[in-house]
Amino acid sequence: MPAPAVLESPVLARLRAVLGDRVDTSPAALEAARADRSGHASDGPPLAVVHATSTADVQQTLRIAHDTGTPVVVRGAGTGLAGAANAGPGELVLSMLRMRRVLEIRPDDLLAVVEPGILNGELDRVLAEHGLWWPPDPASKDISTVGGNIATGAGGLLCAKYGVVRDAVLGVDLVLADGRLLHLGRRAVKGVTGLDLTSLVIGSEGRLGVVVGATLKLRRIVPGTPCTIAATFPDARSAARGSAAVTAGGAQPAIMELMDARSLAAVHALLELAPPAAGLAQLTIQTDGPNAAAEAEQITTVLRGAGGTVTVTDDAAEGERLLRIRRSMHPAMASLGTTLIEDVSVPRSALPDMFDEIARIERAYDIVIPTVAHAGDGNLHPNFISDSAEIPDVIWRAADELFRAAIRLGGTLTGEHGIGTLKSRWLAEELGEDQWELQRDIVRVFDPAGILNPGKVFAARPEGSDA
């Protein structure tokens, strides 16, 4: 009578022989690996989840996957918003969550070397003991991994002033699809030796290799007391003009967030605050550093000149209360229905026009699209709300118009969430067919057998392509 292992696929048997119980085929693990936080899931459960605990585990898994032509989907905490880490039938999941060590912290060199599975927020708590921080601060930072942040090229609230992931990584250790380990980048803050493959890996959404370590560029914690400003405007367009006036005035706030009327009303309802006046939009701004107070004063004057009603505080608790309204956006949206969170980014001057486009699309499709924006850098998150569990076709058609409008205004499909599965059909439209094919050819250099996250990012193909 055959032993149970023989009933498994040969690839699982080989993995188990090497990795033992780090190969997980429990129904709960397989089911969890089907979806991220985009509201989208794969067609069915994957083959298995490998819980890697070391670079050697990753290499061995990939060698077996490569030998057997088994597709591999790398996952962190599964907080992505574009479906890039969703794994389906026949795919192997490589979970990095157990590789979460901080290997080195160097306050003198302002760098840290970490494994990819550490949570961004957890790293920040460790770094704070040294007076340091890693600036990327996606809204998901308490639940998302550094490796996931690197895979998506994550941004966040603070990035207009302090940069995105691409500005904060000196090097990565990358395991290629065939199991070979490369050390990309450097420990020195400056370097131009060869091609910048570190930047190429950042935001590559699991298509080029598996990040097993990262050398991060740190900052010292900013001294001084932050000032927080809340300003309301009669509508989103006026608020967008107010934020543009702040940028034009030369101030550089740490945070500058815009909430349109629908967003503000939804959050007020969720938090049981008095409802805002109809149409009212809000800017929430924070200045920091030794000039926080002077910058806040300058910004207040600019916002009043732009027609805003302004509140300003240097009290930490009151500042947190004002920011909480912005931070409650995701639960407020969830309370409205099924949400497709979009992520277009436009030149800052196009922000008012983009809000006009969103209003036009709402009317054209008879839907609501509450929208928040990282106004300091022109990155908008329009939330397409529907009342069915699956995202209905009308939402996809409206999103299609939104993407085209953003590109027309000089913008881009995705500011910080990535392409994943959800936006791959629009990728060639932004890149052009020649660039789309060139990028896909670069993927093939890293992964000639095409086993890493196949179908993601470069799934849709331009007309006439042989992809």
Added chain:
Amino acid sequence: MPAPAVLESPVLARLRAVLGDRVDTSPAALEAARADRSGHASDGPPLAVVHATSTADVQQTLRIAHDTGTPVVVRGAGTGLAGAANAGPGELVLSMLRMRRVLEIRPDDLLAVVEPGILNGELDRVLAEHGLWWPPDPASKDISTVGGNIATGAGGLLCAKYGVVRDAVLGVDLVLADGRLLHLGRRAVKGVTGLDLTSLVIGSEGRLGVVVGATLKLRRIVPGTPCTIAATFPDARSAARGSAAVTAGGAQPAIMELMDARSLAAVHALLELAPPAAGLAQLTIQTDGPNAAAEAEQITTVLRGAGGTVTVTDDAAEGERLLRIRRSMHPAMASLGTTLIEDVSVPRSALPDMFDEIARIERAYDIVIPTVAHAGDGNLHPNFISDSAEIPDVIWRAADELFRAAIRLGGTLTGEHGIGTLKSRWLAEELGEDQWELQRDIVRVFDPAGILNPGKVFAARPEGSDA
């Protein structure tokens, strides 16, 4: 009797038919294209210099070069220090110096769109009228082009605080080897759509394509009066420790330059200043922005604590006088003999050890290596001096030891000058053979026929490779 044009190679005849007198075969132009400022020249004059005046000129030139298998070397102002733009027999030079327009300046979006041939310093003068600047400031900025800065991924004095070229480019328009035009990157400050090919092109030294336009990320001119600090120390190691103490203290100077004793003595002699005390090394530091004075005071305290003798001023003329000593480094070196300017970069904490290594190599080879460092970011420029017109073998052997020492200390071959021809033999040592081959395969995706700057950067091949 054949007409003179028939005596030319078919490729020149085809180029002239399309580009007329923009195809330059004057002996002076051909001779000038053989060398950059590295002190190194090619074996002989190239075929011709094409003075492109438009993207269409570049595309037509490349189509003809591609058809005929003619290698193409792209040149800006020829101020490179690694030989990347040196053109030799059989090669066609594509000069970008006549494409120097500023196409767009957007103060509201903090961006400019420029052609590649504009000089960095010229651009800054144009931007200053709008209260703006482009931060990259290589020492060559008055004579080097923005396109050349992009090709090398240039740095400069200000980059510890304000970033390098890679931090200051949103997108590039790139003509591929076969003449196709791609638009890489974006106008929005944030974006993660597809692979980051803009970063890949920055620092690629003419191997991936021809940059015909760039969308630059600007800053507003920093307000306030800068403060300048000069501090002398008994030796370079103490000065390096002083700079490390400044970084460790949390200050972020705009400029922090270290000159060792040989550099300082040479400059004093050139400028006819009183000779410094034997062994004396100097830090020259500038703080800027609204907190310049407070930061200068904090730094002064730190430097005195580290054993420095400190002068500080907020007078612009006096500040310029102090900085002039640093800025006179290149002519001072030229006055000593033939110079090979090197460019290693190490983690900041390794700066004192790197100075020890340089002293050791000086003794071992009986040579002098005056060294300056961008101490704020660990980037050293050791100047290997010799008295023969050609760089002698002993210098190359000493440089070889220097590179190995830098890599051993966690550093890199080149912080801001690039690999070019002069450092290609060490490239595989830093990257590892697997990464070296992967990078070269990426070059082949962009340029399968291998006509763009062949032999540069990836010239030396690892053992056993089929490059």
